[in-house]
Amino acid sequence: MVMTLFSEKKILSVSQLTSLVRSLLEENFEHLWVEGEISNLSTPSSGHLYFTLKDSGAALRCVMFRGSAKALRFRLADGMKIILRGRMTVYDQRGDYQLLVEYMEPQGVGALQLAYQQLKERLAREGLFAEERKRAIPILPRTIGIVTSPTGAAIHDIFKVLERRHAGLHLLIAPAKVQGEGAGAEVAAAIRDLSGYPQVDVIIVARGGGSMEDLWAFNEEVVARAIYDSTVPVISAIGHEVDFTIADFVADLRAPTPSAAAEMVAASKAQLLADCASLQRRLQQAMDQRLSAARVELHYRASALKSPELVIARMQQRVDDLSQRCAATIERTIGELRRQESDIRSRLRLSSPEQRIESDLERLATLKLRCQIAVKSSLERCGGTVAHLAATLDALSPLNVLARGYAVAELLPGGTVVKNLCQLQPGDCLRLRLSDGEAVCSVESLSPGRVDGLDSHSPRG
């Protein structure tokens, strides 16, 4: 056909040509896969997406109509490298050829993964995951709301755990499709129905394990918002332990599995029963203890009140004891004083003059005796001497001389012994003392001269 056009030199209108080109393009480029980088992205309110796909050497205008765009789970952004599927067409009015995009996915990571990442980041920025807004799970919920499929594995697991635990709990199940088209909206609606429903104190959002695709509803923004808006705390119990959904991040508490969520609420009740029983026991014990302490004290005080005699007797005993000890002390003191006194006395006695007087008297007597002896012997000695002297004296006595014929002439009156002739005058009266008496004579004459007769008359030999 193209050949024909050129050979016949047929003149075409712009519309005709454009229509021809479009037909050519649309017929020959029907199912294309193209990769490139997004630029000049435009997202008008119509919901269609416009952008340019480019690489280092070329650019291609692209459009994605609303119907296809709505199915996109991630958000486009300039600079994003994508793989897309579509067909070529021409925008008649402008004469631009463009790629009509039917499907696209990010290059490298999967579309779901990217969508998940993007929503997670956005909601985190918005504060939906903030730790400080997480609410405490009530410890004894009156009714537990459960959002899940009434025929699914999750509710079965929950029942199994609760039955094993004999946990008497009131469950209110809000059924929701948990997989496939519209699941997210149903889950969100169920959460909203339970939130604020009378008696419902906590909501568990549960689903058994599955692929990321299967769990996708719980990565949808509508679910995240419903959890965030809930007036009562929400526990997420989705998939297996390793699966983290957006719902898990928004929820007030994440249970790794539905069974784990059931364990949490059941254990909580069992624990509460045990705690209450223990507290009640401790309360009773503490009171018993307090009472018995009070009883002991009362008994003690009462017994003290009952018998003042005992107190008096005890005091009497004490008085006796004290007075005994007092007397003993006094006695001991007196004894001590006595000992001291006698000690002093004996010391006084030892130093008394009596003793000395006695000894002096003794000495005196001795001396006296010695004196007497001495005097006596002296007297005796003197006696001897006297006798001797008497004898001598006797020998020398004038009487003896008289006896030998000598006389003593004494001049009368007066009796003066006449020793010299000159004393005499003739006629003087003399008394002559003889050995056997006296004779008075008168002097006749005086004849001086020496009388030697006597000497011549003395024996000469």
Place this chain on the structure above:
Amino acid sequence: MAAEKFETSLKKLEDAVSRLESGELSLDDSIRVFEEGIKHAAICSRKLGEAEKKVELLLKKRDGVLIREDFAGEDDM
């Protein structure tokens, strides 16, 4: 909210036990605290007993009204 009342009662019971166990109260105060504790223990026990095993479905009628229905899905529950 009754659940909060349970938690309040539990807290008060705990307080009563620890005060009584401290042994520092007069006999009068001990009796008062004990009675308080017993009261809250009774409330706790009652609330624990109140929660009966029951499983219901919350269903939404066409007009948007929510109704409850006994759940018969799991006979072993």
